[in-house]
Amino acid sequence: MTEHYDGYLIDLDGTIYKGTEKMPSGQRFVQRLADSHQKYLFVTNNSTKTPEAVAENLTNNHQIPTTADQVYTSGMALADYLAKFDDVHRVLMIGEEGLEKALLAKGFELVSQAPADAVAIGLDRDVTYEKILQGTLAIQQGAKFVATNPDTNLPTERGLVPGAGSVVSFLATAVKPAPVVIGKPQDIIMTGALDKLQITRSQALMVGDNYNTDIKAGLNADIDTLLVYSGVSKKADVAKEEQQPTHWVDSLDDWQIK
Structure with missing residues (x-):
């Protein structure tokens, strides 16, 4: 074809x-x-990895020469989305390195507690009740609620493990507005x-x-x-x-x- x-x-x-x-x-x-x-x-x-890490994996482990410029993650897309709002400066992030670096690259100030202009959430394998609590308070106080992706599970050697959607649901259960979902x-x-x-x-x-x-x-x-x-x-x-x-x-x- x-x-x-x-x-x-x-x-x-x-x-x-x-x-x-x-x-x-x-x-x-x-x-x-x-x-x-x-x-x-x-x-x-995948919002947990930086584009550099994704490119390195493709290049070194799969013999597909790749640069960071050839990678676009849901974390990057989320940061691009929030950058369109003039009133978003402080972001409360629940996520990992890929999302963190994407937000920092767009000039956002990352905070760990309310108040915040936006709450950005993705897969966080170190998620705690305190993080969810702070995200809940920030959203209740008017912060935008944005999620990287709704994936319920991830395939691994151990089986289908919880994906970003499971972490997002944890926070979404505690607040009224549904998140704006960025990823596929x-x-x-x-x-x-x-x-x-x-x-x-x-x-x-x-x-x-x-x-x-x-x-x-x-x-x-x-x-x-x-x-x-x-x-x-x-x-x-x-x-x-x-x-x-x-x-x-x-x-x-x-x-x-x-």
Whole structure:
């Protein structure tokens, strides 16, 4: 299969690799993009890692030479979103290094207790009741409530462990306003990715293995999609969906760059 696009937005886990396991088809796909001087950006819901760490993992562990500029995380998208508000300066963050550095890079002052102009929350494997308490108080006092992504679980060697969505739900249960969710399948991260790659919606293709995150993100953003059956989604399940991906392949080896 082949069709021309000016830029590719690409999921990582399940699409380019599986956890620590290499996926040769993913490596070959990215190599074809690079060889054809095609624009591409890795778009991930993972807010715990910096773009530098993601790029290092791709380069050293999966033999996919990558720079930090080729990575866009939900933490970066959240920081870009908050930067659009003139009244947001102090941010109470519940999260890890990737989210922290993304917010600092945009010039926000990070605080650990109310008051704050915004509460930014993502996966935090050191979450405490006190952090949730302070986030609750800040939101009750008028802070914007923004979450990196709604992922309920993460696949690991130990099984499906709690994802960012579980931490977000902890705080969301205690406050009235629902959070603005940034990551896939929402449109916000896609808009940020398009801005970073400097292409329009009609010029882009969203590539991923998960219908409910990657493909729905493309559908919500009016971007063409390519579903690869190498990870989460199964053909029988996707066939039942009212909205279908623009394209699908069994392997990224089946997609040709035009």
